[in-house]
Amino acid sequence: MRCPFCAHQEDRVVDSRASREADSIRRRRECLNCERRFTTYERVEEAxxxxxxxxxxxxxxxxxxxxxxxxxxxxxxxxxxxxxxxxxxxxxxxxxxxxxxxxxxxxxxxxxxxxxxxxxxxxxxxxxxxxxxxxxxxxxxxxxxxxxVGSSHAGGAGDQDARAADDNNLDNKSS
Ligand SMILES: [Zn+2]
Structure with a gap:
């Protein structure tokens, strides 16, 4: 978007707001060159x-x-x-x-x-x-x-430990 003050091409968007009624997006932009701010409106489908x-x-x-x-x-x-x-x-x-x-x-x-x-x-x-x-x-x-989820209580911690131990054994064998 070209800066209206200095015609620089690069800016950063400081704020974006969708307005469904107007079918447009309002963007507040700050020029990266002169640091002045300006507002643009874009049609929603382009935005x-x-x-x-x-x-x-x-x-x-x-x-x-x-x-x-x-x-x-x-x-x-x-x-x-x-x-x-x-x-x-x-x-x-x-x-x-x-x-x-x-x-x-x-x-x-x-x-x-x-x-x-x-x-x-x-x-x-x-x-x-x-x-x-x-x-x-x-x-x-x-x-x-x-x-x-469904307030099911997590049980079987012992089982998990056993499985973890098995995994460790497998890792040890393969390495
Ligand atoms: Zn500028």
Missing amino acids: FPQIIKSDKSREDYDRAKLRRGLRIACIKRPISIEQIDAVVDAVECQMVALPGREVSSDWIGSAVTSELRDLDPVAYIRFASVYRAFSDIHAFLEELRGMD
Whole structure:
């Protein structure tokens, strides 16, 4: 974005705000040359970054698609359409505030899951298991462990110790 004061081409975004009514994104920018600040407005569809999919191909951000995924995750859960829209809005606000013009689909997946975590544990697990499908299963299991899922008490600590000991033995043999 060209600075209106000195015509320098580089700036940094100090604040981004999505305004759904106006269908635009308001960005407060600071020129990297003269350090003066100015405001730009971008149409929403131009403001969203390109999505980098796991196979490295690019696609336009698609609100309807994200909403559809969320609705599937929230089937038969006590979650209203308004709440789903609020999750999408929150993720979009984070997305337009990102510095780059591209964002990975993983980023969107984890942004949505962290919004869902506070909203509904079942929808959270459904969504997370689809989006993080086994690409990062350990991080996912760690998150599940941190949650109080169904208040099942973790027993069998002795078993875990025994298993850990076996693993150590295997390591010793192989090395
Ligand atoms: Zn300037």
